[in-house]
Amino acid sequence: MQFTSFMEAALAEARLAEAAGEVPVGAVVVRDAEIIGRGRNATRAACDPSAHAEIMAIRAACTALGQDRLTGCDLYVTLEPCAMCAGAIAHARIARLYFGASDPKSGGVTVGARVFEHRQSHHHPEVYDGISSDEASELLRRFFKEKRL
Amino acid sequence: MQFTSFMEAALAEARLAEAAGEVPVGAVVVRDAEIIGRGRNATRAACDPSAHAEIMAIRAACTALGQDRLTGCDLYVTLEPCAMCAGAIAHARIARLYFGASDPKSGGVTVGARVFEHRQSHHHPEVYDGISSDEASELLRRFFKEKRL
Numbered sequence: 001m002q003f004t005s006f007m008e009a010a011l012a013e014a015r016l017a018e019a020a021g022e023v024p025v026g027a028v029v030v031r032d033a034e035i036i037g038r039g040r041n042a043t044r045a046a047c048d049p050s051a052h053a054e055i056m057a058i059r060a061a062c063t064a065l066g067q068d069r070l071t072g073c074d075l076y077v078t079l080e081p082c083a084m085c086a087g088a089i090a091h092a093r094i095a096r097l098y099f100g101a102s103d104p105k106s107g108g109v110t111v112g113a114r115v116f117e118h119r120q121s122h123h124h125p126e127v128y129d130g131i132s133s134d135e136a137s138e139l140l141r142r143f144f145k146e147k148r149l
Numbered sequence: 150m151q152f153t154s155f156m157e158a159a160l161a162e163a164r165l166a167e168a169a170g171e172v173p174v175g176a177v178v179v180r181d182a183e184i185i186g187r188g189r190n191a192t193r194a195a196c197d198p199s200a201h202a203e204i205m206a207i208r209a210a211c212t213a214l215g216q217d218r219l220t221g222c223d224l225y226v227t228l229e230p231c232a233m234c235a236g237a238i239a240h241a242r243i244a245r246l247y248f249g250a251s252d253p254k255s256g257g258v259t260v261g262a263r264v265f266e267h268r269q270s271h272h273h274p275e276v277y278d279g280i281s282s283d284e285a286s287e288l289l290r291r292f293f294k295e296k297r298l
Contacts, residue, residue, distance in 0.1 A: 047211045049218065049240035055199050062196045069198065083264045084236025087257065091198035091233060105269065108236065112269030113262035115232045120254065120261030 003098055006030050006076045007132045010100070013040040013053060014078045014139050020045060024139040027053035027077035029061035029070060029094075036073070037061025053077055054085040058092050069093045078136035080129065083108030086115035090123045097125045100136030152247055155179050155225045156281045159249070162189040162202060163227045163288050169194060173288040176202035176226035178210035178219060178243075185222070186210025202226055203234040207241050218242045227285035229278065232257030235264035239272045246274045249285030 006028055013026025017040040029037035039056025043049055054077050061070055074096040075089060080103035087108075089097055099109070108115050109127060116124040155177055162175025166189035178186035188205025192198055203226050210219055223245040224238060229252035236257075238246055248258070257264050258276060265273040 043217045043240075047215055047217050048208050049211065050199060050204050050208065050237045051217075059197050059199065062198065066196055068192045068196050068200075082236055082240075083257070083262060083267075083270065084233050084240060087231055087233025087236060087262075088199045091192075091231075103269075106271070107269060108232070108262070108264070108267075112267035113232060113236075113257070113264045115257070115262045115264075118232075118261035120252075120256060121232065122255070 003076070004132060006035070006074075007078070007098065007100060009035055009038070010053075010076045010078050011132060011135055011139070013038055014136065017041045017053070018139060018143055024143050025053040025077065025079045027057040027075060029057045029073050029075050031061075031070070031073045036064050050084065052082065052085050054081050055088050058088055062092070071095070074098065076131075078132070079103050079140065080107035080109055082106050083113040083115050086113070087121075089125060090116060090121045093123050094125045096128065098128045098131050100131055100133045101140065102129060102133070152225070153281060155184065155223075156227070156247065156249060158184055158187070159202075159225045159227050160281060160284055160288070162187055163285065166190045166202070167288060167292055173292050174202040174226065174228045176206040176224060178206045178222050178224050180210075180219070180222045185213050199233065201231065201234050203230050204237050207237055211241070220244070223247065225280075227281070228252050228289065229256035229258050231255050232262040232264050235262070236270070238274060239265060239270045242272050243274045245277065247277045247280050249280055249282045250289065251278060251282070
């Protein structure tokens with residue numbers, strides 16, 4: 001399975017979030033070319049401000065493996081992680097982070113807090129951006145446009 | 150109830166974490182001088198790298214209130230929050246953050262990512278540090294000393 005297919009699985013999670021009235025962001029955790037955790041933004045339904053797609057996917061993968069680290073695993077997410085999620089990705093020891101749309105307004109990887117770039121972050125994943133970013137951006141644009149109506 | 154009493158409640162949570170073999174950090178969320186959420190570090194037991202004391206306390210308080218924001222609430226935590234937890238504190242709209250020991254090695258508030266200091270953080274709580282910091286530090290020092298034996 002190619003990395004675009006894993007991002008497609010993350011986009012499917014984002015669409016499920018959209019259908020539930022949540023900000024449409026989705027993520028999957030992959031180990032040995034297999035999805036071991038899926039997550040979508042669910043902050044409202046879960047009454048949990050930490051229930052972003054990345055953290056939900058990490059929690060699902062950790063539950064599946066029975067451990068609190070995901071060493072050697074990859075994370076695919078449709079939007080650039082915020083500082084909170086970047087921190088969680090570092091704590092989980094994710095090996096490679098693939099994200100779709102950039103997030104200049106709220107991101108914490110390539111802008112703002114740039115969480116991985118400080119010595120207080122004890123792990124720095126490889127980062128690949130811009131994967132299926134048009135589709136990820138379009139989902140978010142549509143969601144916020146409809147919210148304004 | 151004074152803020153030292155709320156920090157004492159956070160320290161009690163840290164001691165429970167220590168007794169469970171987890172890194173001893175504890176937190177409470179306070180609204181109108183009443184504790185509405187308690188949390189302690191539980192990353193190992195919960196198989197969840199996001200299960201830091203602050204996020205556990207925020208999740209408990211949000212569940213209690215049935216909402217994903219804690220506007221007007223305060224958070225007391227025995228150790229300076231990391232970048233992940235600082236991000237969660239901003240997302241939750243915590244009004245005032247009181248923390249005990251500083252964390253130059255892994256903190257994300259006064260060092261490193263300094264999460265609240267970027268425009269990508271859409272909320273900046275008031276921050277008060279050094280509260281009961283000797284006791285919070287001693288708990289952590291003892292834990293890591295015993296781990297090394």
